[in-house]
Amino acid sequence: NISGRWDVELAFFSSKSRHTLTLEQNGNRLYGSHKGDFSVRDVFGTIEGDQIKLQSTDSKPGDSITFTFVGSLAGDTFSAPVYMGEYLNAKFTAWRHTYPDRRGTILIPGGPPLAN
Numbered sequence: 001n002i003s004g005r006w007d008v009e010l011a012f013f014s015s016k017s018r019h020t021l022t023l024e025q026n027g028n029r030l031y032g033s034h035k036g037d038f039s040v041r042d043v044f045g046t047i048e049g050d051q052i053k054l055q056s057t058d059s060k061p062g063d064s065i066t067f068t069f070v071g072s073l074a075g076d077t078f079s080a081p082v083y084m085g086e087y088l089n090a091k092f093t094a095w096r097h098t099y100p101d102r103r104g105t106i107l108i109p110g111g112p113p114l115a116n
Contacts (some may be wrong), residue, residue, distance in 0.1 A: 001025050002047060002073065005097035010082060012090045021054070021094060030054060034067065045069070052078050069094075 008019040021043060023032040034043040034056040045054035054069040065087055071080035076096035081089050 002030070002052070002096075006094045007097050008092055008094040010090050010092050013088075020097075036067075047073070050074070 003023055003025045006021040006023065008021055010017045010019060017037055019037075020035040021032065022035075023030050023043070025047065028046050028048055030043075030045040030047055030052070032043050033040050034054075036058065039058055041056050041058050043054050043056040045052065047053075050073040052069065052071050052073055055066060057064060057066045066085055068083040069080070069092060070083070071078040071092070071094070077094065079091070079093040082092045083089055
């Protein structure tokens with residue numbers, strides 16, 4: 001099951017960018033959100049064996065870009081080209097997000113409010 005948060009690095013011709021995929025898996029169907037540099041949009045796709053196919057579209061007035069991710073899953077990573085239509089292709093690597101192990105007591109202040 002590949003449900004969860006995935007950190008993504010996109011390598012363009014002359015720069016790199018960090019994105020986030022938050023995925024839910026229902027059978028072989030995938031859906032969730034794709035957070036890029038400027039917006040968050042829906043993502044959908046499929047998984048068959050170790051092959052993952054995802055697509056999201058970012059639309060703004062006068063412009064639209066579709067990201068088509070096609071990759072092979074290997075453990076907690078998947079990578080391959082991402083196709084972006086007229087914006088050509090880039091390479092991506094996605095890895096499952098690891099949350100820090102923060103344990104401890106959460107203190108709730110008591111008494112009167114500290115501000116009026």
